[in-house]
Amino acid sequence: MPSPSAASTSSSPSPFSLWRIAVPAFGPSLLFGLGEGAILPIVPLTARDLGASVPIAALMVALIGIGSLLSNIPASLITMRWGERWAIVAAGVWSGLGMLICVRTSHLGLFAAGCFMVGMSQAVYNLARQSYMTEAVPFAYRARALSTLGGVMRIGMFGGPFLAAAAVHAFGLAAAYWVGIAAVLGAAAIGARIPDLEVPPAAPGQVQARTTILSTLRDHRRVFLTLGLGVLLVSAVRASRQAVIPLWADHLALAPSTASLVYGLAGGVDMLVFYPAGKVMDQKGRRWVAVPSMLVMGLAMLLMPLTSGVAAFLIASLAIGFGNGIGSGMIMTLGADHSPRHGRAQFLGVWRLMSDIGSSSGPALLSFLAASLSLGAGIAVTGLVAFAAAGALAYWIPQRPVS
Missing domain, CATH: 1.20.1250.20 (MFS general substrate transporter like domains)
Structure with missing residues (x-):
């Protein structure tokens, strides 16, 4: 007959693993x-x-x-x-x-x-x-x-x-x-094969109020007007990076094959670092990744207009890819942290709307500055926007994640 300790060990749930739900x-x-x-x-x-x-x-x-x-x-x-x-x-x-x-x-x-x-x-x-x-x-x-x-x-x-x-x-x-x-x-x-989520029951004797987009905006306006604006800036910088590398390659008169290779290498770095960055966010906190992500991208974009050769351009591009890569999932994680259990879909809808507004406005700002000033000035201003985003995230992300 197995001992109580053995029985409790065998019946205890196995630890969660991302591999099991991959x-x-x-x-x-x-x-x-x-x-x-x-x-x-x-x-x-x-x-x-x-x-x-x-x-x-x-x-x-x-x-x-x-x-x-x-x-x-x-x-x-x-x-x-x-x-x-x-x-x-x-x-x-x-x-x-x-x-x-x-x-x-x-x-x-x-x-x-x-x-x-x-x-x-x-x-x-x-x-x-x-x-x-x-x-x-x-x-x-x-x-x-x-x-x-x-x-x-x-x-x-x-x-x-x-x-x-x-x-x-x-x-x-x-x-x-x-x-x-x-x-x-x-x-x-x-x-279609993933299991349905269980709807959390309301507390005994408590009737949950109907959640609407307007009530979500009202109840969470402080988050949207603080951290949400930081996320908007992050999205503007990250969307702009897709134009910065090919446009500066063209400015340097690099061969299309060289420009494509640099862009591909930056994308490769981007894809290699997402899991370690997520682990750091889970174990150390969101700031440890969110702020460095924007600082690295900001510094790389400020240095990009100073590059004049392939080697320097490649280093700046790889830095942009690294900064963007460690920020993979950052906006989704911050939105998940602050979303309420009741009315989560409405909250995330507004959150993603703010992110998409940033993604649309970033390349538009770069285009306007490149046309009115110069391409180098537009890239440098995008770098300053990244520093502003880093400051907003450092100030508004809680010291400990909101569960």
Whole structure:
């Protein structure tokens, strides 16, 4: 007969492991990233084939971001109504339908609608996956889980264009969209198999008030007006980095192959450091990663206009990639930390809206400054914005995470 100690040991729950939930938790993110990454380089080329001018072709790409920006609040309502699991499934199906419209239509207006649908699905998926992981993962592993979630999505976005390139080479331009459709429908299929989350019961004798977007803004206005503004600045800097490296490479008159290699190496560094950074956030606190992330990116962007050769340009680009990489999942983690148990979807919808506003305004500011002053001045100002973001995060992130 086993001893009581042995019995208690055998019946005690095993410790939580991210590896055990890797496929259902991170598989959809990898596939969703592959799907979007596969079509992004092809969208402007398809638009040009449909008769669009160069500015209109660029607008087709922007419509994906605009669709995401405008759909954050509706995404919170969808997630609240259907639950995280079915919101993830719906996002994959809707994205696949948008891509199908893009590949089958010969009308530029319908093509634009398909691109907008892909952006809409992006908002729904991102919010639902963040909400699900916030509930499903123990607090002690939250930053690692959300950093991995962001990192896996980036790996998919990085690999998608290579899969699309092979498909396009073999079967033509339309093949990229079929790769994307297969990937996002695969994400939906895996998402359909994840278990539903249990709705927390209300306290005995207590009736929970109905949560709305307006009540969420009112009840959490201090967080949105302090840490939320810091997150907006972070998003502006991180979105700008995607234009800074290729634009400065062009300024230095580097060969396109060299510019692509530097951009790829920076992306590789970006993808290597997300898990260690998440572990530091879990064990030491969010400030230990959030603030250095912005300081490294700010310093690298201030030094970027001073570079005049390939070696210095590569070092600055790698530093930008490293700073961005350690910040993977940072915005999602901070949003999860401050989101209430009741009304979480609405809170995260507003949180993601602020993040997307920053992502849209950062490249716009860089473009305005480059046109009115110079490209170097625009990059340097973006670096100063990163320092401002670091200061805001250092001041407003709590010493200990809010569980």
